[in-house]
Amino acid sequence: MxxxxxxxxxxxxxxxxxxxxxxxxxxxxxxxxxxxxxxxxxxxxPDGSSLRSAFGGLPGSMWWLMNIMQFNVGVPMVLSAYATRFIIRRIPVIG
Structure with a gap:
């Protein structure tokens, strides 16, 4: 036993x-x-200073339209999805 x-x-x-x-x-x-x-x-x-200067010249009507389309939520979501896709494809075991 x-x-x-x-x-x-x-x-x-x-x-x-x-x-x-x-x-x-x-x-x-x-x-x-x-x-x-x-x-x-x-x-x-790079940091976001170049984007701030690029969006600084937009008129108020364009900002209104971007707020209606939730631009401030959508763009970070798309950028983080692209970054995640880039990182996952660069890991040889996972991607």
């Missing part, structure tokens, strides 16, 4: 070591690389 329990314990530990532990290390590495890549990428990308 002791041999059966010991065999079952070693089988369970082997499964944990082979599947769970390896996947945890792999996915943690991907998470760490991705978060560090995004931090580096945000320092390289």
């Amino acid at each position: 002791y041999g059966i329990l010991l065999s079952a314990l070693w089988s369970a530990l082997a499964w944990v070591a082979r599947s769970v532990l390896v996947k945890f290390v792999l996915y943690f590495g991907l998470f760490f690389i991705t978060t560090e890549f995004i931090q580096i990428l945000t320092t390289i990308l």
Whole structure:
């Protein structure tokens, strides 16, 4: 009986070591690389000062139309979707 329990314990530990532990290390590495890549990428990308100056010259009627179309909600959504798509396609394991 002791041999059966010991065999079952070693089988369970082997499964944990082979599947769970390896996947945890792999996915943690991907998470760490991705978060560090995004931090580096945000320092390289330009800030929004050029967009502020570009939209500063718009007349009031254009701002009214952009507010009706929820431009302030839609543009950040589209830009973040494009950034997410870019990042996912650059990770070789996922994309």
